[in-house]
Amino acid sequence: MKICVTGAAGFIGSHLCERLLQIKDVEVIGIDGLIDPGLMPVKQRNLSQLLSNPRFHFHQVDLRQANLKKLLEDVQVVYHLAALPGVRSSWGDHFQAYVDHNILATQILLEAVRELSLEKFIYISTSSVYGERVGQVAEDAIPAPLSPYGVSKLTGEYLCKVYQANYGLPLVILRYFTVYGPRQRSDMAFYRFIDGILHHRPVQIYGDGLQTRDFTFVKDCVEGTIAVLQADGVIGETINIGGKERTSIIEVIVLIEKLLNEKAILEFKEKSKGDPRNTWADIAKAQTLLKYNPISSLQTGLERQIADFCGL
Template sequence: MKILVTGAAGFIGSHLCERLLEINDVEVIGIDGFIIPSLNQTKLRNLRFLLTNPRFAFHQVDLRQTDLKQLLEGVDVIYHLAAIPGVRTSWGSDFQLYVDHNIVATQLLLEVVRECPVSKFIYISTSSVYGEKAGKVAETSIPTPLSPYGVSKLTGEYLCKVYQESYGIPIVILRYFTVFGPRQRSDMAFHRFIKGIIKGEPIQIYGNGLQTRDFTYVKDCVEATVSALDAKDVIGEVINIGGFERASILEVISMLENLLKQKATLEFMDRQNGDPLNTWADISKAQRLLNYTPECSLQEGLKQQTIDICKNYL
């Protein structure tokens, strides 16, 4: 089986490629455009083990400016993770990047898939499409994104749905909830918290720190994502991928202080536009369709991410 993964050099994409290559007779074609220059070194580090595998082929290309038809030759399944991430940076003139890479690139890829049929097109979306909701959020909840980023990812979902309706592309949509763990980007909260505590630098907290998230360890997230490969009755479905342990930002910092045996210096900032106060995934659909059971505790996941940061980023 030949699988194409866009965003293959990213945080989750690199973990996904490694996991797919553990499956016998799977070849992986990885695509990444290295769009954000400040992440280039991190992405090269993410790829280092993948590039030693003879069943992995990597192409550093922009999806909007390459011969996608040639890249898709013989491909059976597509995982489309490539996107410009980040809620806080999606406002203002930077939104054009989100339009180009989260919307336009997705539409161009879907156009080519019309002519190069695949058995599944798995689109990776985000809990940011939901916006502010009370309690557990099921896939039936009406999306009301709070940020341009959320709008761009929801637009990608709608593009997938109209191409499925009109051209029969076998779409599966997975919505990730706050993924953390080794290789998390340096601009993301846990990475900033761990690095700040270790270096004795102030940690910026947006809002009062009481906002809660449904944290998902990256390897749990990847197991669910790989399960979609062979799962039955998932075509056309939207599926939440979340964890089993919610916590507030201040609770996470307390856990890190205990883990690192150092106190954090907190610098409270204004709450940022686009950030919901709480997220909480109803994962019953993933449990039913993907046989998904998250296993890694928040404490253990933080420990593994701390080890990774000490080894690779300090």
């Protein structure tokens, strides 16, 4: 089976590629534009083991400019992870980049695959499309994103649905909830917390720190994502991929302090525009359709992320 992964050099994308290559007779076409020079060392590290595998073929290309029909020749499944992330950075003049990479690039990819005989097209979305919710949120909740980033990802979902309706695209949408773990980007919360505490620098907290998140360990997230390959009855479905524990930001920092045996220097900042107070995934559909069962506790996941951070 030949599978394409866009965003293959990213945090989650590289973990997904590694897991796919553990499956016998799977060949992975990895696409990544490596568009942020500041992330180049991180992405090169993410790719290092993948590039040694003869069943992994990497293409450093921008989706908006690539000869996608040639790259996607004989591909049976597409995982579309490539996107510009970040809620706080999606406001103002920065939004044009989100339009380019999250909306336009998705439409160009959809045009390239619409005549292919795909088995599945898996679009990776985000809990940011839900906006502010009370309690667990299921997939049938009406989306109400709070940030331009969330709007860009929801627009990508709607584009995919348009191609499904008109061209029979075998679409599956996965909405990830706050993924963490080894190789997390340096702008993401857990990385910043670990880095700040280890180096005795102020740890910035946006808001009061009592906001909660449904934290999802990357290995669990990838297992749910992989399960789509063999799952029946998932075409046309939108499925939440959440974690095992919902915890506040302050509680996370206390746990990291304990694991590092260091004290954090907290610096409270104004609440970020576009960040919901709480996120909490209803994963009943994933449990039914994908047999999804997140098993990593927050402590175990943080131990693994800290070990990776420290090069252990």
